[in-house]
Amino acid sequence: MLTDRQSLILATIVKDYAKNGKAVGSKTLLQDLDLGVSSATIRNEMAVLEDRGLLQKEHTSSGRVPSQGGYRYYVDRLMTDDQSDLEIQKALQRVFARNFQQVDDLLQQAVDELVNLTGYTAMALKPEAMGTRLSGFRLVPLDGQQILAIVVTNDGDVTSQSFRLPEGMDVSELDGMVAYINDTLVDCLVVDVLKTLSGDLPLKMERVIRTPAAFLQLFGDVLASSISDEVFIGGQLNVLDYTSDTDPKALKQILQVIQSPEAMRKVVGTANEGVMVQIGGENRNDLFDQYSLVSATYHIPRHGAGAIALLGPTRMPYAKMVATVDQFRNAIGQKLIEYY
Structure with missing residues (x-):
């Protein structure tokens, strides 16, 4: 002592x-x-x-x-608690003053404000997709034989993918498939719907479409994309401001890590209830041994864990950064609970 x-x-x-x-x-x-x-x-x-x-x-x-x-x-x-910083409160007000239609919009707005507030690299992960449900599926004709497949989920996300119908086939021939999906699968968990695609669903679909396999594959691809994990990033190049390592290969590897949802979930963890501070060599990824990572998870009932994080120099003002991450984590978590 x-x-x-x-x-x-x-x-x-x-x-x-x-x-x-x-x-x-x-x-x-x-x-x-x-x-x-x-x-x-x-x-x-x-x-x-x-x-x-x-x-x-x-x-x-x-x-x-x-x-x-x-x-x-x-x-x-x-370190003493520093929860009264007016800059943090103003930044949060700016985040929530803007309208958002999707969770993605809110998280990108949040990381952009974190970058403006700190000058560091900010990252966010949205809640895991365990609670995401299918809200609707439709096909929209485009030019010629081009069709747009659209999947809507209960979190407001809209995922689409275009494809080309075989020559001589009309989109109306797929109406039965679309109706079947919307009648039987809407409000089901996306992860469960994906499981049915590898089960007996193709056999059931033979009653409503001549060649269901190809179109169910398309539906599955769009559906899987709707729950794919993503890192929302701001200030990526700020890492150049607080490192002595100018090796392009090392910097490229760092950027690859912070862009990878799987890698970032390993780095920030999901079990800690408070704000976690990893300093230099304490970081779970050796590429961050010249940096400090301040991160926190937030939990949305029936949906899973999301996270926010700041990557900056080891000489950061820790009390302010911990308070910043903590307040952003709490505010985002509460907003998403209301949203869902």
């Missing part, structure tokens, strides 16, 4: 370094803190913190910067 004075010095260095990006020396601490001690005493305390692995020297300065262990100690034991 640290003494009160050592804790105050460490917390001040963490905050000052996050704000200015410069190593902090004893003279700066003497000016910032009213400790009633000499500069030599502060240097001795800094030496103790360095010996304990909480501070480290920066090559270009006589001052100190937090180590990964120092950041961890600060986040776990010294």
